[in-house]
Amino acid sequence: MAVQLLTQAEGYGIIIGLSVLFCLIIVAAVQIQKRYLAEDSDESEMFMVANRSVGTGLTASAVFSSWMWINESVFAAAYTYKWGIALPVWWASGLSFQIALMAVLGIVAKLRVPYAHTSLEIIKIRYGKYAHCLFILLNLINNIFGCGSMILAGAQLVTGMTGMHVVAACVLIPAGVVIYTVMGGLKATFLTDFLHTLVALILLIYFSLAVLTNKHIGGVSGLYEKVKATNDYIPGNYEGSLLTLKSKSSVLFGLVLKFGNLALVLMDTAFWQKSFASDVRSTVPSYMLVSVVILAVPWCTGTIIGLSARAIEHTPIWFDYPHTLTLKQVNSGMVMPYVLRSLLGHGATAGLLVLVFMAITSTVSSSVIAVSSIISLDFFRTYINPLASDRKTLSVSHWGVVCHGIFMAGFAIMLEYAGATNNWSTYFRPIIACPGIIPLILTLLWSRQTRLAAILAPILGLASGVATWLSLSWYWGGAININTTQIQLPGLYGACVSFFSPAIYSVAISLLVKPSKFDWREFLRIDLIEDKTRSGNTTPPESISGSDVTPDETKGAAVNEKGEHRTPIHHVSNAQAPLDEVVHPFDEDTLRHIRRWLKIASVYFVVNVLTTIVLWPMPLYRNYIFTRTFFDGWVSVAIIWHFAAMFAVIVYPVWDGRHAIVKAVRGMRAEFVRR
Numbered sequence: 001m002a003v004q005l006l007t008q009a010e011g012y013g014i015i016i017g018l019s020v021l022f023c024l025i026i027v028a029a030v031q032i033q034k035r036y037l038a039e040d041s042d043e044s045e046m047f048m049v050a051n052r053s054v055g056t057g058l059t060a061s062a063v064f065s066s067w068m069w070i071n072e073s074v075f076a077a078a079y080t081y082k083w084g085i086a087l088p089v090w091w092a093s094g095l096s097f098q099i100a101l102m103a104v105l106g107i108v109a110k111l112r113v114p115y116a117h118t119s120l121e122i123i124k125i126r127y128g129k130y131a132h133c134l135f136i137l138l139n140l141i142n143n144i145f146g147c148g149s150m151i152l153a154g155a156q157l158v159t160g161m162t163g164m165h166v167v168a169a170c171v172l173i174p175a176g177v178v179i180y181t182v183m184g185g186l187k188a189t190f191l192t193d194f195l196h197t198l199v200a201l202i203l204l205i206y207f208s209l210a211v212l213t214n215k216h217i218g219g220v221s222g223l224y225e226k227v228k229a230t231n232d233y234i235p236g237n238y239e240g241s242l243l244t245l246k247s248k249s250s251v252l253f254g255l256v257l258k259f260g261n262l263a264l265v266l267m268d269t270a271f272w273q274k275s276f277a278s279d280v281r282s283t284v285p286s287y288m289l290v291s292v293v294i295l296a297v298p299w300c301t302g303t304i305i306g307l308s309a310r311a312i313e314h315t316p317i318w319f320d321y322p323h324t325l326t327l328k329q330v331n332s333g334m335v336m337p338y339v340l341r342s343l344l345g346h347g348a349t350a351g352l353l354v355l356v357f358m359a360i361t362s363t364v365s366s367s368v369i370a371v372s373s374i375i376s377l378d379f380f381r382t383y384i385n386p387l388a389s390d391r392k393t394l395s396v397s398h399w400g401v402v403c404h405g406i407f408m409a410g411f412a413i414m415l416e417y418a419g420a421t422n423n424w425s426t427y428f429r430p431i432i433a434c435p436g437i438i439p440l441i442l443t444l445l446w447s448r449q450t451r452l453a454a455i456l457a458p459i460l461g462l463a464s465g466v467a468t469w470l471s472l473s474w475y476w477g478g479a480i481n482i483n484t485t486q487i488q489l490p491g492l493y494g495a496c497v498s499f500f501s502p503a504i505y506s507v508a509i510s511l512l513v514k515p516s517k518f519d520w521r522e523f524l525r526i527d528l529i530e531d532k533t534r535s536g537n538t539t540p541p542e543s544i545s546g547s548d549v550t551p552d553e554t555k556g557a558a559v560n561e562k563g564e565h566r567t568p569i570h571h572v573s574n575a576q577a578p579l580d581e582v583v584h585p586f587d588e589d590t591l592r593h594i595r596r597w598l599k600i601a602s603v604y605f606v607v608n609v610l611t612t613i614v615l616w617p618m619p620l621y622r623n624y625i626f627t628r629t630f631f632d633g634w635v636s637v638a639i640i641w642h643f644a645a646m647f648a649v650i651v652y653p654v655w656d657g658r659h660a661i662v663k664a665v666r667g668m669r670a671e672f673v674r675r
Helices: 008-036 044-052 056-067 074-083 086-112 119-127 129-162 166-213 219-229 248-266 269-277 283-293 296-312 327-331 335-343 346-384 390-418 422-445 451-477 488-512 520-525 588-615 628-656 658-674
Strands: 549-552 557-560
Touching (some): 008 166, 056 283, 056 628, 074 296, 074 327, 074 335, 086 248, 086 269, 086 283, 086 588, 119 129, 119 269, 119 422, 119 451, 129 248, 129 346, 166 296, 166 335, 166 346, 283 588, 283 628, 296 335, 346 390, 422 451, 451 488, 628 658
Antiparallel strands (some): 549 557
16 A cells, blocks of 8 residues: 555645635735726626736736646656656647647637627627527536546545545635635636746746756766666557657547647637737737747656656655555556655655645636636526626626535545546546537638537537447447546547537538528627626726826727837727627727737647647657657756746746836835825
């Protein structure tokens, strides 16, 4: 039986203590925003989409945090242990192209649906209530399984490290998140995302460098020699080596992961909300920046920690020597905890628990704000009370946060007792979440997709994917159970069918059954949420990334002290206007800017896919084992990339938001002097 790495008291203390700390930080931040920056989280536009004013730096930090789940660090190391150095490459490339795609879709949304709050609003106005209800269901299923599996993965990891009961971990992890999200809304998640990213990246680079320079590893060259000297044979790898990119299991897992993560992104309105919340001039630059630096986490951390486990597992330095890791422990993410405990001691292991908390709470905070938006806008304000005031809508959002947090804790507990693991959910999620991806993308990009196609394509795609997955699981596994449904090829084929078949169904139905063409001006009817009980000011506050902003009435845009134009401040309502009188709320200068960034984002997406999926890993998929010189360069570049990521999403956001920070500090200082 595996030994315990930390005490239960340490587990409870870290999780409860950090939850309380983040609640206090958010309470203070919300008050500062409200008093000194005119950003009131008691208004729905601020609570749900941060007044569409978040600048490049903070958007980049939030986007990075959204993609840096516990998988990208802890589980990347675990699967590197299983399959070798190829795994981090395929893991990292899968993250990058998704962010590049969201840059395209985000700027298209700014152009065509500038006042959207959730991706489901777009479905409703184009296809009506039946398609809307279907996509609500698909979105909720994706969100629930994605968030629930992350809570469960974190809870199992905490339990494995501390001995804390898994039910207690499932309840405590989301509890603090619910409290601070209710208080601060989406901007609170942006601010906590920055703090999560700050702490997580510093801890990860410390873990990687401290492990690498430990005397029992001996630096990059020492790690290479020790891994090379192991007798571990990996089936499916070239010559069974851990040091080759020709790894069948890594490629198959990487492809399944690409489909699953793409579904988690596009079918989760939390990721859309971050692009809705960003300033129009920040959307593409922030997403492009993150798509480059996100490679660092699985590449650097997964490579160093995963291979270090192989290097020391059979030596007396191993914490649980002479016992080695079981497959269940590996699939539960216990590789990194054992490496840190063996090489760096008790303190580093406690630091890892902090990292786990940061990663999971970042995921949960995005999830609860997204689901609360669906409950309040796509359900309550659409079907229960269309005339609900801003205050009433916000109240429903708050209750949505609380109820979803409670539900997710219960759902994670259910998965635990059903025998599910993070490994199983990795193969299951793409099957059920992918069918809605292409119909959703075509909703924004193809005017000829019809209502019938938008409804039938996801349903037929889901049925096709599930049938493929289960039949192949039975064919290759001899039965259908929790084990056979984790076989790689059935999961991959099922994900491919779930993803691609709706495209065929949608195009065929749209062109053959009552074809029609959508007028994009209909999207401009989506309006801001106004609170007529307040002062009547519906003007979004200044962008937090700029300095003091003043109205320029002649141009209809926000202009900072440097004369730079930012998001237009005039609210143009098209909700009741005839279609021929509908006008875009952005001025012509802003529209030209959006169209230019759309071209840049589209070209960049193609370049990103070719680089990260084709030109980088595929030429190395050959009969080749890393030499020491090549390995030295490979790991060194990964470390440099990690430092670049820290600069991009930690240092740059502070610099980008310096004017807002200075303004808040001056306001607090002036108030202190007055008192």
